[in-house]
Amino acid sequence: ADAADEDETAEDGKCGGGGGGEVSGGEGGGIKGGKEGVSIAAAAVAAGAKAAAASEAWTTWELSLFSKAQVMYGTDCCAIARLLGSRSCREVAASMAAARALGEGIGEASARRNRRKSRSRHRKAQLKPPTAKSNTFKKRLGHRENELWPEYIACNCKGSCNAEYCSCHRDQNFCEKYCACSIRCSNRFRGCNCRGQCRTRQCPCLAAGRECDPDLCHNCTATCDGSAAPGTECLNMKLRLRQHLRVSMGRSTVQGWGAFLQGSCNEDDFLGEYTGDLITQEEADRRGRIYDRMNNSYLFNLNEQWVLDARHRGNKFRFANHSPKPNCKVRLMMVDGDWRVAVFANRNIKPNEELFYDYRYDEDVSPEWANNNKK
Structure with missing residues (x-):
């Protein structure tokens, strides 16, 4: 009692x-x-x-x-x-x-089952994710950088997914933690087991074009809550944690306005995120025809269904100009089921240096100033 x-x-x-x-x-x-x-x-x-x-x-x-x-x-x-x-x-x-x-x-x-695994098998799992049985991971590894993928829509499958009726299988997307299917589904992404800083494509998350998820990547959780020891932080969570560098706007040495890095950075450092209005591909085609006549466009393809338009609402990265020899590069990264545009340094960048990245213009549509900039 x-x-x-x-x-x-x-x-x-x-x-x-x-x-x-x-x-x-x-x-x-x-x-x-x-x-x-x-x-x-x-x-x-x-x-x-x-x-x-x-x-x-x-x-x-x-x-x-x-x-x-x-x-x-x-x-x-x-x-x-x-x-x-x-x-x-x-x-x-x-x-x-x-x-x-x-x-x-x-x-x-x-x-208990995980603790019973030998160390050698654990190291292999670090390089090969649990979803390696799925063809989705193989397709992701073989895709070209920044290739557009279908939008992720959570599936409503019961139990393990079947490729015939699962929306994730159909769109060649992973099943995420938001899907209704079983946690043992072979197409479900299970995160990484990296003991390092997730800076190379040996990290399954980085190899699949996505940021580490603290709900799935348990060795990366300490980085998210700020308890990771110095030198052990996961470097593949920059978008999630908003760890961007300071960028300013000024008159460009090439055309109009430009974006300038206030400090310095090393190659592959995360600079920031390209943001804007989320519009459909059809609306982007309509706006694109208007922007082409104005010789001024801020459209960026996000996936097969959606496009970012930074003309009216965006940050300073929309002022970064085109160069065939850029000092920046962009990557499409998935964060919590959403595609986002991350900007990284393509080489070491000095303080107050103007930022450029490759717009990937076709020869017949590139503006005159972009052609003149080819050296």
Whole structure:
């Protein structure tokens, strides 16, 4: 009876489970863990029965989110409770214990299996992502840089995806964490396991044209919350963390206005993001005909369906001019299911140097000043 009167905070501290404590089981009594030889699993099931009786039944939405949350947080019942927002740590712990008793636990079992893997196999997994079975990853590796892909639309598949009816398979996109398919789907992207800084194409995320996701790339999570040791930070999260350099606007040495880097940077350093209005390809064709007559265009293809127009709303990178020998390069990167345009240094850049990148003009449509700039 004393155990039932403990406050919520004390009960939350017991979520991980213990061997010698008390777990309240029925009305007016408790189950002794170590003294009576009753297993922890049986005690947890009893706690689950009491919690279920004291609260409303779990909804389908809560059960679905609970299943996904176990993959993200493992056995951290309080973190799962905060994500649900409608259940206490005690209720979550009781449901996890009941699931483990039935052999349906996710977090602990998968963690033990991962720890049993040898180091040599772990290093191979670092270079080959779990989704290597999927043809999507092979196609991504073989694509040309900045090749346009279809827009990502989360699939509604039940269980593992089938290439015949899955929208992700059809568009040659990965299944993301937003998809309804099983976490064991062979087309689902599972992030990277890199021990370095994710700066080369050995990182599966970078090789697939996407930034690291702290929900999937667990070694990169410390960078996102600021707890990574100096020299170990993930360098493939610049767009997500908005770690851009300062750029100013001034009169260009080539044509009109230009963009200038205020400090200095090294090759492959992240400079910033090209932003603008999101418009359809049809609207971009209409505006493009007008901009061509004005000899002034800020259109940038984002994917097969959408285009960025920075003419009316954009940042200073819209003033970066064209050069066939640029000091900058742009990459299309996927961040949380959305395509974004990242600008990187193509070489070491000095302070106050004007920024250029290759517009990839065709000979018959390039303006006169761009042709004169070819050397």
